[in-house]
Amino acid sequence: MTKAFSFRLLATDGKARRGEIAMPRGSVRTPAFMPVGTGGTVKAMYMDQVRAAGSDIILGNTYHLMLRPGAERVARLGGLHEFARWPRPILTDSGGFQVMSLAALRKVTETGVTFRSHIDGSAHEMSPERSIEIQGLLDSDIQMQLDECVALPAGEQEIERAMELSLRWAERCKAAFGNQPGKAMFGIVQGGDVARLRLRSAEVLGAMDLKGYAVGGLAVGEPQATMLEMLDVTCPALPAGKPRYLMGVGTPDDILQSVARGIDMFDCVMPTRAGRHGLAYTRRGKVNLKNARHADDPRPLDEESDCPAARDYSRAYLHHLVRSGESLAGMLLTWNNIAYYQSLMQSIRDAIEAGEFEARAAGIQEGWKRGDLPAL
Amino acid sequence: MTKAFSFRLLATDGKARRGEIAMPRGSVRTPAFMPVGTGGTVKAMYMDQVRAAGSDIILGNTYHLMLRPGAERVARLGGLHEFARWPRPILTDSGGFQVMSLAALRKVTETGVTFRSHIDGSAHEMSPERSIEIQGLLDSDIQMQLDECVALPAGEQEIERAMELSLRWAERCKAAFGNQPGKAMFGIVQGGDVARLRLRSAEVLGAMDLKGYAVGGLAVGEPQATMLEMLDVTCPALPAGKPRYLMGVGTPDDILQSVARGIDMFDCVMPTRAGRHGLAYTRRGKVNLKNARHADDPRPLDEESDCPAARDYSRAYLHHLVRSGESLAGMLLTWNNIAYYQSLMQSIRDAIEAGEFEARAAGIQEGWKRGDLPAL
Numbered sequence: 213m214t215k216a217f218s219f220r221l222l223a224t225d226g227k228a229r230r231g232e233i234a235m236p237r238g239s240v241r242t243p244a245f246m247p248v249g250t251g252g253t254v255k256a257m258y259m260d261q262v263r264a265a266g267s268d269i270i271l272g273n274t275y276h277l278m279l280r281p282g283a284e285r286v287a288r289l290g291g292l293h294e295f296a297r298w299p300r301p302i303l304t305d306s307g308g309f310q311v312m313s314l315a316a317l318r319k320v321t322e323t324g325v326t327f328r329s330h331i332d333g334s335a336h337e338m339s340p341e342r343s344i345e346i347q348g349l350l351d352s353d354i355q356m357q358l359d360e361c362v363a364l365p366a367g368e369q370e371i372e373r374a375m376e377l378s379l380r381w382a383e384r385c386k387a388a389f390g391n392q393p394g395k396a397m398f399g400i401v402q403g404g405d406v407a408r409l410r411l412r413s414a415e416v417l418g419a420m421d422l423k424g425y426a427v428g429g430l431a432v433g434e435p436q437a438t439m440l441e442m443l444d445v446t447c448p449a450l451p452a453g454k455p456r457y458l459m460g461v462g463t464p465d466d467i468l469q470s471v472a473r474g475i476d477m478f479d480c481v482m483p484t485r486a487g488r489h490g491l492a493y494t495r496r497g498k499v500n501l502k503n504a505r506h507a508d509d510p511r512p513l514d515e516e517s518d519c520p521a522a523r524d525y526s527r528a529y530l531h532h533l534v535r536s537g538e539s540l541a542g543m544l545l546t547w548n549n550i551a552y553y554q555s556l557m558q559s560i561r562d563a564i565e566a567g568e569f570e571a572r573a574a575g576i577q578e579g580w581k582r583g584d585l586p587a588l
Numbered sequence: 589m590t591k592a593f594s595f596r597l598l599a600t601d602g603k604a605r606r607g608e609i610a611m612p613r614g615s616v617r618t619p620a621f622m623p624v625g626t627g628g629t630v631k632a633m634y635m636d637q638v639r640a641a642g643s644d645i646i647l648g649n650t651y652h653l654m655l656r657p658g659a660e661r662v663a664r665l666g667g668l669h670e671f672a673r674w675p676r677p678i679l680t681d682s683g684g685f686q687v688m689s690l691a692a693l694r695k696v697t698e699t700g701v702t703f704r705s706h707i708d709g710s711a712h713e714m715s716p717e718r719s720i721e722i723q724g725l726l727d728s729d730i731q732m733q734l735d736e737c738v739a740l741p742a743g744e745q746e747i748e749r750a751m752e753l754s755l756r757w758a759e760r761c762k763a764a765f766g767n768q769p770g771k772a773m774f775g776i777v778q779g780g781d782v783a784r785l786r787l788r789s790a791e792v793l794g795a796m797d798l799k800g801y802a803v804g805g806l807a808v809g810e811p812q813a814t815m816l817e818m819l820d821v822t823c824p825a826l827p828a829g830k831p832r833y834l835m836g837v838g839t840p841d842d843i844l845q846s847v848a849r850g851i852d853m854f855d856c857v858m859p860t861r862a863g864r865h866g867l868a869y870t871r872r873g874k875v876n877l878k879n880a881r882h883a884d885d886p887r888p889l890d891e892e893s894d895c896p897a898a899r900d901y902s903r904a905y906l907h908h909l910v911r912s913g914e915s916l917a918g919m920l921l922t923w924n925n926i927a928y929y930q931s932l933m934q935s936i937r938d939a940i941e942a943g944e945f946e947a948r949a950a951g952i953q954e955g956w957k958r959g960d961l962p963a964l
Contacts, residue, residue: 252908256915281883281908289886289904297901488915507657510665525673528665532628532657539632539864539915 214239216393217353217423219455223565227447227474230564233455235353236394237293238300240268242455242476243564245467245557246303247550248484251276252286252296255484256542257550259298265519265547266554269353270298271479274307274346275314278336279329283349291351303479304352305459306343306385306400309361309428320360322377340384344397352395356426357385359400364434371404378402379416386420396423398457404429405438407445414449425450426457427475431466440469447474464493464556464580468573471560483553487546490534494522494552497580501545505587506531519551590615592769593729593799595831599941603823603850606940609800609831611729612770613669614676616644618831618852619940621843621933622679623926624860627652628662628672631860632918633926635674641895641923642930645729646674647855650683650722651690654712655705659725667727679855680728681835682719682761682776685737685804696736698753716760720773728771732802733761735776740810747780754778755792762796772799774833780805781814783821790825801826802833803851807842816845823850840869840932840956844949847936859929863922866910870898870928873956877921881963882907895927 214234223230233240247254247262249270254262262270272292277283281295289295292302308325311318315327315336324339340358347355359378362371382399389397399417403409417425427446430439443458450456457477458470467478483493490502494514509527517523521544533541556576563572590610599606609616623630623638625646630638638646648668653659657671665671668678684701687694691703691712700715716734723731735754738747758775765773775793779785793801803822806815819834826832833853834846843854859869866878870890885903893899897920909917932952939948 251912251914252905253914253916256919258916258919280912281904285884285904288884289902295902295905295908297905508661508664526665526671528657528661529628529671529673532671536627536656538627538629539918540629540634542915543632543634543919 217396219424219453221453223567225564225567225569226472228471228560228564228569229474229476230561231455231476233301235301235396237353238268240301240477241557241561243467243471243557243560244268244477245553246271246477246479247553248273248479248481249296249298249302250481251280252292254546254550256488256539256546257484259296261547262298262550263300265551266558267550269301269303272296272302272304272350272352273310274304274343274350275310277304277350278307278346279331279334283346287349287351293351301353302350303354303457304347304350304356306356306358307338307346308343308358309460311338312361320377322380324358340381341388344385344388354424355389355395355397357382357397357399359402359428361402361429361432362404363432364405364429364438366404368404368406368409371402371406372409375402375404375409375413379413382417382420382422386422398422398424398426400426400428400459401446401450402429403442405434405442407442410442410446411449414446418449418451422454424455424457426459428459430458431461436466436469439466440473443470443473443475464553465577467556468560468576471564472569472573483549484546487549488542490541490545491549492522492530492545492552493549494584495576495579496582496584499584501527501530501534501541503531509588511585511588513548517548517551517555519548521545521547522551593772595800595829597829599943601940601943601945602848604847604936604940604945605850605852606937607831607852609677611677611772613729614644616677616853617933617937619843619847619933619936620644620853621929622647622853622855623929624649624855624857625672625674625678626857627656628668630922630926632864632915632922633860635672637923638674638926639676641927642934643926645677645679648672648678648680648726648728649686650680650719650726651686653680653726654683654722655707655710659722663725663727669727677729678726679730680723680726680732682732682734683714683722684719684734685836687714688737696753698756700734716757717764720761720764730800731765731771731773733758733773733775735778735804737778737805737808738780739808740781740805740814742780744780744782744785747778747782748785751778751780751785751789755789758793758796758798762798774798774800774802776802776804776835777822777826778805779818781810781818783818786818786822787825790822794825794827798830800831800833802835804835806834807837812842812845815842816849819846819849819851840929841953843932844936844952847940848945848949859925860922863925864918866917866921867925868898868906868921868928869925870960871952871955872958872960875960877903877906877910877917879907885964887961887964889924893924893927893931895924897921897923898927
């Protein structure tokens with residue numbers, strides 16, 4: 213078993229990278245998509261389905277878990293892997309992003325953030341040191357620095373202030389994390405939509421020699437073109453030998469475009485959230501099962517899929533479940549969506565290995581554009 | 589493959605009966621519990637879990653399915669088995685009970701019932717003939733006569749009127765069902781809590797030589813003792829060579845007590861509904877996972893269960909999922925509950941075969957009475 217966290221580049225194709233992260237709890241094939249397991253569960257799925265769909269790693273949300281069931285409790289119960297029955301690698305965010313988006317009465321100072329829980333109003337403090345402590349209690353394999361993420365659009369001065377604060381917090385997180393060979397703490401590049409600030413953030417973090425780097429503060433309201441422009445600026449400024457994680461992204465097309473710019477890791481609630489709202493991701497684009505056109509359609513979502521949810525259930529049945537508000541609707545569509553995302557990642561990895569990333573990516577985009585099967 | 593519907597008694601122990609219903613789509617070991625698949629789905633479960641838990645047959649609700657997705661639509665899609673991906677036997681109720689409990693503006697005449705949908709207010713008619721027609725469109729294996737079920741307590745005159753009407757409707761359903769060797773149409777004994785009326789109903793229905801008999805209009809508000817008293821009166825009046833189905837019952841103890849009186853089949857929403865509300869049925873009685881005592885408990889619900897939901901997940905995790913309103917809570921607890929009900933049925937069948945029903949039933953009740961594990 214691998215004792216130390218490591219990252220190997222196996223192949224490149226243009227800027228696209230095919231790699232592998234090795235960790236004691238398992239390896240992660242990159243480019244990788246991490247299903248979001250907010251509160252210790254990938255909503256409406258069994259962990260064996262998450263794994264069988266091709267997931268090597270899942271994400272846990274520090275903010276949610278610290279509030280419920282509580283980090284100390286998870287630690288007493290043997291850590292998040294044991295608690296949630298996912299023995300493979302877990303990445304946890306720092307909690308910062310969700311403090312900013314969910315908590316009440318939040319206040320950011322040099323020290324950290326104070327806020328009140330959105331669940332019960334209880335008061336909490338989150339410093340860089342406490343964030344790393346919590347992630348340690350959860351026993352997560354890849355931990356994230358605490359940062360301040362500014363919603364776009366925002367003024368340059370505000371973006372710069374938050375970015376500089378995040379750099380100082382990165383140093384404190386690095387110190388708090390210390391030397392843990394089997395695990396990693398990633399820094400987060402901030403700087404909003406300002407190229408100069410992104411460069412500065414990437415360079416300062418790069419000099420810290422962290423085990424991996426995230427790009428944060430994107431997909432927070434800006435157009436896709438702005439996001440991709442920031443990746444064009446940021447990726448080349450990051451150390452080539454370290455994994456690069458684009459936080460909270462995104463649509464299947466966002467993923468293709470970001471891999472093309474050198475991103476290795478992704479997480480997003482889209483496939484799980486959309487699944488609970490009647491939307492299926494497929495190789496023919498998004499399919500809205502609420503639509504009446506499916507009511508009499510005996511065809512499956514995708515007869516060629518390996519995923520039973522996509523292959524074995526009629527659209528008519530899925531439509532009926534969605535319209536009736538049945539739990540099984542969310543169960544099947546979430547399963548389909550995670551399986552589709554993971555099959556997309558597998559196609560991407562195969563394409564890079566074959567040196568055909570650009571052509572295959574175009575083919576995948578073509579499939580989305582052609583759209584769903586004609587109605588019967 | 590069996591071509592004709594048949595029922596064989598394999599063993600008796602006191603009044604308890606061990607039997608087997610054979611049908612073209614599979615056989616049903618009795619005493620049997622039928623999970624309720626209201627709208628073409630046993631809520632929050634995959635059909636392969638329902639089967640693996642030991643279910644030989646499930647129940648579909650005619651009222652729900654006729655309104656959504658519609659019986660003619662299900663027929664066009666290949667019938668309910670194909671639609672819901674359950675290839676084994678299905679029993680459908682007549683729709684009458686739920687018209688009475690769910691629909692608006694319902695009106696009962698000699699002809700049948702008119703009502704408005706609780707979903708969209710649309711107007712519908714349900715006659716004995718239409719109920720059988722709908723159940724035929726669904727292609728169900730065991731169909732039920734349309735009856736009128738009176739909530740208890742009720743006046744004797746009202747109970748008698750509804751019972752006599754139900755007898756006349758049974759004749760019309762029998763005629764509408766005709767000769768279908770591979771399927772069955774069951775009559776329903778009514779008569780409320782009045783022994784004289786139960787006897788009259790059982791005798792008239794018995795003379796019709798139907799393929800099976802249900803006892804309806806119980807577990808509708810009366811004490812358990814009243815229900816059991818009615819079974820004491822009714823069961824001996826029913827033909828010994830036909831299966832007996834106690835509709836909508838019940839708790840694990842209701843099932844034990846009713847098997848002791850000669851009942852062969854059961855259905856109930858309790859295990860599925862309770863699962864979605866944080867309640868687990870176990871051999872140690874009901875366990876409320878919402879309770880704070882489970883928050884730090886690493887033990888599973890039942891380490892000796894064959895069901896992964898009972899055996900592999902900590903109470904602390906289940907508690908967390910229930911408190912957080914996660915879909916996985918309902919998925920796991922429903923799975924546990926159906927598995928527990930089916931393991932109870934298996935114990936009952938084994939006990940009757942061994943001629944030890946009374947002793948083993950007492951042992952099972954003892955287990956419930958001892959209660960859950962002491963808190964840690």
